[in-house]
Amino acid sequence: MRMKTHVRALVVGGGAVGTSIAYHLAKAGWDTMLLERDELTSGSTWHAAGLLPYFNMGYATSHIHDYSIRFYKTLEEETGLNPGFSVVGNLRMAQTQARMDEYELYASLAETVGIPHEWLTPADIADRYPLVRTDDLVGAILHPTDGYINPADVTMAMARGARQHGATIERRWQVDGYHWTGEHWDVTATRMVERGGNLVASDEQVTIHAEHVVTATGNHAQRTAQLLGIKTPAIVVEHQYIVTEPDPALVEWRKSNPQHPVLRDADAKWYVREERGGWILGPYEQNAPARFPFGVPDSFRADLFPLDLERIEQEYMSFIHRIPSSENAGLKDDFNGPICYTPDGNPLVGPAPGLRNMWLAEGFSFGITAAGGTGHYLAQMMTSGEAEIDMASLDPRRFGKWMTTEYAMRKNEEAYDHVYVLHHPDEERPACRPLKTAPCYDRMKARGAQFGCVNGWERPNYFGPLDAPDSFDHDSRSFRRGAWxxxxxxxxxxxxxGVGMIDATAFTKHMLRGPGAAAFLDWFTTNKLPKVGRINLTYALTEAGTTRTEYTIVRLAEDTFYLVSAGAWQAYDSDFLAKAVNDKVNDFGPMWLDDCTGAHGVFALAGPRARDVLRDLIVAPDPTFALSNKGFPWLSARRIELGMVPVNAIRVAYTGELGWELHHPMEMQNHLFDRLMAAGEAHGLTLVGARAQNWLRQEKSYRAFGTELGRDATPLEAGLDRFVDLSKDFHGKAAMEETGIRSKCVTLLIDGPDDADPWGREALYAGDDRVGRLTSGGYSVAFGRSIGMGYVRPDLAVPGTPLQVRMQRALWEAEVTEDSPYDPTNARIRADG
Structure with missing residues (x-):
C-alpha cells in the first residue's frame, strides 16, 4: 500500500507523547499521520520508569496529569491492549514541617482539579507499610488512584487507538526538512534502514503535504529546532536509576499483602517502587550533566550513557536508611538514560514561535505522566482554537530569543536538581543570574534590593535591611510569611x-505605526481606541473568545501607538502580535511593528506624594500646572523632561494611588534614577518591590495576566465589561458572547492564619461544596487581613457572600467584597494638586 502524502495533521515522533497526540487528533476527526524515525517507544520512552505522579505545583500541569491517569485506565476497554497500569498509589513522605507545608499548598491546588488524596501520620505509615522506617518522618500525602505503568504498553495501546480512529502510523521515516508554502507544510522524509546495528538513511524519500505539523521528537528536539530555524531550550539531562535483586523481606511481605505504593522521600531526593520482588530506585541528585546540546548523534538510538554510581551514592544510602531491608538486596541492573528538560521543568506545548500551523510538544521530563493529557489539550487547541484550561504556562514562547544554548544547559541541570527541592511559591532559582539587568541594577542592589527573575530580567522583589545586612537571610523563603x-x-x-518607586523596566513594549495601525488595533482589541495623548486598557482575545493578552495602549499620534503588556510574556506577546499584523496588513493598510522592550526603562512612581517628587524635578514653565489634573489628566500621556531626561510619562498606577509610569531612554536610566532619588529624599521616597505591588493591585481588584487573566476565561467572566466595547466588531467577539458567563472573578478579604497568607493556588468552598479557586493571594495593608482574587460560580459573585479558603488543610473564613475594595471611587488616583 502506498504511503499517504496528504494529511491534515502530521505528528513527528512515536513516543508516548506523539502517539497520544495522534490518538486525540484522530479521535477529533482530523486526518492524521504519525512518522517515527525508528520504532515506536525507541526514544526515552523505552527506558522510562513509567511513574504516574499526580503531584505538581502548576494548575495546567495538574490537569494534564489528571487527564492522563484517568485516560490510561480506559485504554484496555477501547483498544483491547492492556497498558500495564498498576494502580498502587503514590506515597510522598516528609521529613520536615516545611515539606508538609508544601504538600498542604499542593493539596489545596489539587482540590481545585478534583485530585483525590489522603493524609497519613508516621504511625499510619508504619502500620500500613512496616518495611518503611518512620521515626524521622513528620507525615505524608497519599494519592490512592495513581501508580506506575508500562511505558511501551501504554504507547502501543494509544497507537492502536489512534489507528482505530483512522490515523496512519509509519515507522522508519526520518523527517529531514520542513517548508511552509504559505498554505501548508511540505515535510520531506527519508526511509531509514538498519545496517550493522545502525540506523542509516536510504535513497527513498517522500514529501508529505500537511496543513498542520506537530513535533514530539523527544531527545531529538535540538535537531528539530535546527530544521525549523528556531531556538529551543529542550536539551537532555542524564538520569540514573537502579534495579535491585529481590529483597527477602519484601518477598515475604508480598505473600499476604498488596504492592507498596510508589514511595517518595522528597527530602532525600528519590522515588522507589517495587519491581519483581526487588526495588527500583530513581534519584534526582546534584550535578547530573546536560548532554547533546546541539543534537543527538545519528548513531544514538535506544542507547544509554555510562554509569556514574558515585554521583548517586548519597541517595542510595538514604534509600537504605528509609527501607532498611533493601540493604540485603544486591544490585541487579542500572540505567543512565537521557531525559529532555527545559529551564523551568515544564514542557513546551503549543505554537512554535514565528511559524504558522507548527505545533511543539517537546521537553518532557515526565513524559509518560504528561502524554495523555498533552494529547488531549493540544488537540483541543488545534481543533477548537483553544484548550478548556489555560495552557500559557507551557507555551513554547515563554522563553525569548535571548535564550542561548549555555543558558538552557545550565538551567536544565538546575531543573533536574530541583525536582525534589522544596517548591516555595516565593522561590527564586540562582542559576544563570544575573543575566538581563536594567542599568540601575547595581544602584538598587546597593540599596538592599532582593531580586526575582522575570523573562530573564532581574527585578526587585523587595528591599532588605541596610543597617544589618549580615543578620538578614536574603535567601529566606517559606510557605508561610517569609523573612521578606x-x-x-x-x-x-x-x-x-507617602510615595514609592518601582522598577518596571521588564514591561513588554511595542510600537505600532502606519496608516493601517488604528483600524487594525480597533479590530484586534476589545476597547475603544484612545484619542491622541490618552491611554486605555484593552484586551486581545483568542479565537475562543477568551483573554489572550492585556495591553495598555498609548496613542502618540493618529497612526502611532505604544503598547505595554506583561513583562513575563515578551516573546509570547510579540509573536502573537506580529502574526496578527502580518495577517491583516492587506485588510487595514501598511503597518510597522517594533518590539522596543529593551529601548525603554520604566519607573513607576506612586503614592499621595508622587506629584511632589515630580514637581521638584520637572522642567516646565509652570510645574504645578504641568502635573495638575488639568495639565496632566488621569489616563493621559505627556512627553515631559525630568532633569536632562526626556520621558514619556503615563498617568496611571498599578498600585491604585496617584502615580505615573515614567518611560525613558534606557541609556539615561541611571541619571534619572539618581535625580528621582535625590528629589524624593525630602518626601520620604521608598523603593518598592514586586511583592508589595502585587498586594496593592489586589486591593484595587486589578487583574493580572497569567493569574486572573488567561485563555480559560473571557474578559466578561473576568469582570472587565467596562473595557469591552460591544458596539464594535473585534476579533473573538462572537465566541466570547457565545461562551457566556461560566464563572466570575471576585476579590475576597480573608481571615486566615496568623502566620500565612494565600498564594493564589487555593480552593474555595461554600459550605461543603467546592465552588472555585484563588488565582492570586497576599496581604492587605489597607484592611489588615489576607486578600485574594479568584473565580467562583456566578451566583456567588455577590459582595458580602461568605466563603471559605483552604489553607494548611483547614478552611478559613472569607468574604466576597465589592470590586476595588480600596478607594472604589478612584478618588486617590484622580487627586489634584
Whole structure:
C-alpha cells in the first residue's frame, strides 16, 4: 500500500507523547499521520520508569496529569491492549514541617482539579507499610488512584487507538526538512534502514503535504529546532536509576499483602517502587550533566550513557536508611538514560514561535505522566482554537530569543536538581543570574534590593535591611510569611501613605505605526481606541473568545501607538502580535511593528506624594500646572523632561494611588534614577518591590495576566465589561458572547492564619461544596487581613457572600467584597494638586 502524502495533521515522533497526540487528533476527526524515525517507544520512552505522579505545583500541569491517569485506565476497554497500569498509589513522605507545608499548598491546588488524596501520620505509615522506617518522618500525602505503568504498553495501546480512529502510523521515516508554502507544510522524509546495528538513511524519500505539523521528537528536539530555524531550550539531562535483586523481606511481605505504593522521600531526593520482588530506585541528585546540546548523534538510538554510581551514592544510602531491608538486596541492573528538560521543568506545548500551523510538544521530563493529557489539550487547541484550561504556562514562547544554548544547559541541570527541592511559591532559582539587568541594577542592589527573575530580567522583589545586612537571610523563603514579609508590608504602606518607586523596566513594549495601525488595533482589541495623548486598557482575545493578552495602549499620534503588556510574556506577546499584523496588513493598510522592550526603562512612581517628587524635578514653565489634573489628566500621556531626561510619562498606577509610569531612554536610566532619588529624599521616597505591588493591585481588584487573566476565561467572566466595547466588531467577539458567563472573578478579604497568607493556588468552598479557586493571594495593608482574587460560580459573585479558603488543610473564613475594595471611587488616583 502506498504511503499517504496528504494529511491534515502530521505528528513527528512515536513516543508516548506523539502517539497520544495522534490518538486525540484522530479521535477529533482530523486526518492524521504519525512518522517515527525508528520504532515506536525507541526514544526515552523505552527506558522510562513509567511513574504516574499526580503531584505538581502548576494548575495546567495538574490537569494534564489528571487527564492522563484517568485516560490510561480506559485504554484496555477501547483498544483491547492492556497498558500495564498498576494502580498502587503514590506515597510522598516528609521529613520536615516545611515539606508538609508544601504538600498542604499542593493539596489545596489539587482540590481545585478534583485530585483525590489522603493524609497519613508516621504511625499510619508504619502500620500500613512496616518495611518503611518512620521515626524521622513528620507525615505524608497519599494519592490512592495513581501508580506506575508500562511505558511501551501504554504507547502501543494509544497507537492502536489512534489507528482505530483512522490515523496512519509509519515507522522508519526520518523527517529531514520542513517548508511552509504559505498554505501548508511540505515535510520531506527519508526511509531509514538498519545496517550493522545502525540506523542509516536510504535513497527513498517522500514529501508529505500537511496543513498542520506537530513535533514530539523527544531527545531529538535540538535537531528539530535546527530544521525549523528556531531556538529551543529542550536539551537532555542524564538520569540514573537502579534495579535491585529481590529483597527477602519484601518477598515475604508480598505473600499476604498488596504492592507498596510508589514511595517518595522528597527530602532525600528519590522515588522507589517495587519491581519483581526487588526495588527500583530513581534519584534526582546534584550535578547530573546536560548532554547533546546541539543534537543527538545519528548513531544514538535506544542507547544509554555510562554509569556514574558515585554521583548517586548519597541517595542510595538514604534509600537504605528509609527501607532498611533493601540493604540485603544486591544490585541487579542500572540505567543512565537521557531525559529532555527545559529551564523551568515544564514542557513546551503549543505554537512554535514565528511559524504558522507548527505545533511543539517537546521537553518532557515526565513524559509518560504528561502524554495523555498533552494529547488531549493540544488537540483541543488545534481543533477548537483553544484548550478548556489555560495552557500559557507551557507555551513554547515563554522563553525569548535571548535564550542561548549555555543558558538552557545550565538551567536544565538546575531543573533536574530541583525536582525534589522544596517548591516555595516565593522561590527564586540562582542559576544563570544575573543575566538581563536594567542599568540601575547595581544602584538598587546597593540599596538592599532582593531580586526575582522575570523573562530573564532581574527585578526587585523587595528591599532588605541596610543597617544589618549580615543578620538578614536574603535567601529566606517559606510557605508561610517569609523573612521578606515585613519589608513588603513597609513598602506597601509607603505607597499608600507617602510615595514609592518601582522598577518596571521588564514591561513588554511595542510600537505600532502606519496608516493601517488604528483600524487594525480597533479590530484586534476589545476597547475603544484612545484619542491622541490618552491611554486605555484593552484586551486581545483568542479565537475562543477568551483573554489572550492585556495591553495598555498609548496613542502618540493618529497612526502611532505604544503598547505595554506583561513583562513575563515578551516573546509570547510579540509573536502573537506580529502574526496578527502580518495577517491583516492587506485588510487595514501598511503597518510597522517594533518590539522596543529593551529601548525603554520604566519607573513607576506612586503614592499621595508622587506629584511632589515630580514637581521638584520637572522642567516646565509652570510645574504645578504641568502635573495638575488639568495639565496632566488621569489616563493621559505627556512627553515631559525630568532633569536632562526626556520621558514619556503615563498617568496611571498599578498600585491604585496617584502615580505615573515614567518611560525613558534606557541609556539615561541611571541619571534619572539618581535625580528621582535625590528629589524624593525630602518626601520620604521608598523603593518598592514586586511583592508589595502585587498586594496593592489586589486591593484595587486589578487583574493580572497569567493569574486572573488567561485563555480559560473571557474578559466578561473576568469582570472587565467596562473595557469591552460591544458596539464594535473585534476579533473573538462572537465566541466570547457565545461562551457566556461560566464563572466570575471576585476579590475576597480573608481571615486566615496568623502566620500565612494565600498564594493564589487555593480552593474555595461554600459550605461543603467546592465552588472555585484563588488565582492570586497576599496581604492587605489597607484592611489588615489576607486578600485574594479568584473565580467562583456566578451566583456567588455577590459582595458580602461568605466563603471559605483552604489553607494548611483547614478552611478559613472569607468574604466576597465589592470590586476595588480600596478607594472604589478612584478618588486617590484622580487627586489634584
Amino acid at each position: 514579609w515585613g519589608h513588603a508590608v513597609t513598602e506597601a504602606k509607603a505607597i499608600r501613605e
